[in-house]
Structure formats: C-alpha cells, structure tokens
Amino acid sequence: MINRREALKRTALAATALTASAAWKVVRAQNAPPVPPAPAPTGPFQLPPLPFAADALEPAIDAQTMTIHHDRHHAAYVAGLNKAVTEAPELASRSVEDLLRYLDTVPEKVRTAIRNHGGGHFNHSLFWQMLKKNVGTGPTGALAQAIARSFGSLANFQAGFSKAALSVFGSGWAWLTLDGKTLKIETTPNQDSPLTHGRTLLLGVDVWEHAYYLKYQNRRADYLAAFHSVINWDFVATRYQAALA
Ligand SMILES: [Fe+2]
Known part of the structure; x- marks a missing residue:
C-alpha cells in the first residue's frame, strides 16, 4: 500500500510523461511531410518517392497518369520483388541492380519474378529521374x-x-x-x-x-x-x- 506522498509523486511523474508525449506529437505533426508517405514496405525493397510533384510534367505527362504509374504500378513491382525474396531470403541483402546485372546467379525458382518485378522496380526508379520539366532543348x-x-x-x-x-x-x-x-x-x-x-x-x-x-x-x-x-x-x-x- 502506498502513502499519500508516494501517490502524489506518482501522479506528478505521470503528468510529466503525458506532457512530454503530447509535446512530441506536436513536434511530429509539425515535421510531417505534406503528402502521406508510401505504405510501409513489407520487405527490403522500397518505393522511392517521385522526385517532383505529380503534375510537374503537365501537359506532357498528366498528373493522374503519373500518380497511378508511380503509386500503383511501380509500387506493385516493389511488392512483387519483396515477395520474390521471401522465397529466396539470401537475395534480400543484394541491391536490385546487382540482382539484375547477375540474373544468372539468382535461383531459378525466383528468376522470372526477379526479372519482371526487379526489372520493373529498377527501370521505373531510373525513369522518374530521367524526367524533368523545362530542361532546355537537349544535351550539352x-x-x-x-x-x-x-x-x-x-x-x-x-x-x-x-x-x-x-x-x-x-x-x-x-x-x-x-x-x-x-x-x-x-x-x-x-x-x-x-x-x-x-x-x-x-x-x-x-x-x-x-x-x-x-x-x-x-x-x-x-x-x-x-x-x-x-x-x-x-x-x-x-x-x-x-x-x-
Ligand atoms: Fe511503367
């Protein structure tokens, strides 16, 4: 059984903890990105964010296409790649570039999945970076x-x-x-x-x-x-x- 002094001490400590927790939530909210992050990855490979706003390349590439292309199609390749490496966990520590460059070293049971989904992930990750608006007329x-x-x-x-x-x-x-x-x-x-x-x-x-x-x-x-x-x-x-x- 606790005495009154001990009860007051515990109440004060709990109040301090609550205040700290609330303050942390405020800090996190203030620092939150304006766009919701991509769903948490379920494996070692992650969907990179678009390096520009979805409507940045209008009218050449419209925002809806860009959003679906990145958020659905590219995300699906990442999910497929993560699923493939659950069947061959020794691949999880290798980069997607390494897996594709040395595809013949990938176990046959997941080679087609790595080729398709790993290729989709790698190709699209580069593709976004190859795009930009108002970039002049050509290479220099x-x-x-x-x-x-x-x-x-x-x-x-x-x-x-x-x-x-x-x-x-x-x-x-x-x-x-x-x-x-x-x-x-x-x-x-x-x-x-x-x-x-x-x-x-x-x-x-x-x-x-x-x-x-x-x-x-x-x-x-x-x-x-x-x-x-x-x-x-x-x-x-x-x-x-x-x-x-
Ligand atoms: Fe695509």
Missing part, C-alpha cells in the same frame, strides 16, 4: 558530342529513339544505352532491363500503355513527341560521364 557537353558522333545529330537521335519506341510490340521500353563506350538505341520487352545484358542505362522511355493511355489513348507517337520535351538531360549526362569514368 561530352554527351552532346557523343550523340552527334553516333547518330549524326540530336534530331536524328530523337527520330531513331522514337522509331525504336514505336517498334516495341506490346509492352516494353526503348533505351539509349552505353555498350562499352558505344552509344546504342535498343528496346526490351516487358520489364527486361539492358542491365542484364551488360549495358549502362542512360535514357529510357516506358511504352507500356499504363505510361500514356489515359491521356494519349493509342497515340503512342504523340506521347513520344511529348516525352522528348521532358527529358532530364543533366541526369543523362551525369550517368554518361560516370560510366566513362
């Missing part, structure tokens, strides 16, 4: 020279890139890659990543219908024309210089 510096050397001109590159993207039957991607020191325009089906074939990804365009159908319906060519106006050439150039170094 060493990358500009390399594109001119490889394709004749920026206009020729753009035409070849769009032609490749239009040639993808069904779902897939078109890429500007670096094969050794050679720039190449390539395509991959589904979520296959050129990384698996030893390439460095410099620029990619997602031509799955989920990337454009809400705004452009079946007009993939119009989507591609708009895409060329929102390329983050600084990001592409940085990857090019890093790869050469």
Whole structure:
C-alpha cells in the first residue's frame, strides 16, 4: 500500500510523461511531410518517392497518369520483388541492380519474378529521374558530342529513339544505352532491363500503355513527341560521364 506522498509523486511523474508525449506529437505533426508517405514496405525493397510533384510534367505527362504509374504500378513491382525474396531470403541483402546485372546467379525458382518485378522496380526508379520539366532543348557537353558522333545529330537521335519506341510490340521500353563506350538505341520487352545484358542505362522511355493511355489513348507517337520535351538531360549526362569514368 502506498502513502499519500508516494501517490502524489506518482501522479506528478505521470503528468510529466503525458506532457512530454503530447509535446512530441506536436513536434511530429509539425515535421510531417505534406503528402502521406508510401505504405510501409513489407520487405527490403522500397518505393522511392517521385522526385517532383505529380503534375510537374503537365501537359506532357498528366498528373493522374503519373500518380497511378508511380503509386500503383511501380509500387506493385516493389511488392512483387519483396515477395520474390521471401522465397529466396539470401537475395534480400543484394541491391536490385546487382540482382539484375547477375540474373544468372539468382535461383531459378525466383528468376522470372526477379526479372519482371526487379526489372520493373529498377527501370521505373531510373525513369522518374530521367524526367524533368523545362530542361532546355537537349544535351550539352561530352554527351552532346557523343550523340552527334553516333547518330549524326540530336534530331536524328530523337527520330531513331522514337522509331525504336514505336517498334516495341506490346509492352516494353526503348533505351539509349552505353555498350562499352558505344552509344546504342535498343528496346526490351516487358520489364527486361539492358542491365542484364551488360549495358549502362542512360535514357529510357516506358511504352507500356499504363505510361500514356489515359491521356494519349493509342497515340503512342504523340506521347513520344511529348516525352522528348521532358527529358532530364543533366541526369543523362551525369550517368554518361560516370560510366566513362
Ligand atoms: Fe511503367
């Protein structure tokens, strides 16, 4: 049984704890991000936030498409990748880049899942960073020279890139890659990543219908024309210089 002095002491301590708790809630609320965070990851791989607001690339890429593309489709690839590594836990400590680059080292029972969902996660994570509004008319510096050397001109590159993207039957991607020191325009089906074939990804365009159908319906060519106006050439150039170094 406690005496009156002990009861008063305990009441005071409890009040102090409550005050501290309330104050902490206020601090947390003041520091909370304006947009609700993505759902808590259920595995080692996490959905990166978009590096811009969903409507930042309007009118080239509309906000609804951007939101669904990132919050639903990319999130689904992350969830699929996390599910795959529950069946092969030894993969959980490896980066998605490492898993794709050395896909032949991945156990066969989860290889297709890693290829599809890991590819989807990696490709989209880069894709968001390859986009930006009001970025000028094209690449500069060493990358500009390399594109001119490889394709004749920026206009020729753009035409070849769009032609490749239009040639993808069904779902897939078109890429500007670096094969050794050679720039190449390539395509991959589904979520296959050129990384698996030893390439460095410099620029990619997602031509799955989920990337454009809400705004452009079946007009993939119009989507591609708009895409060329929102390329983050600084990001592409940085990857090019890093790869050469
Ligand atoms: Fe996509």
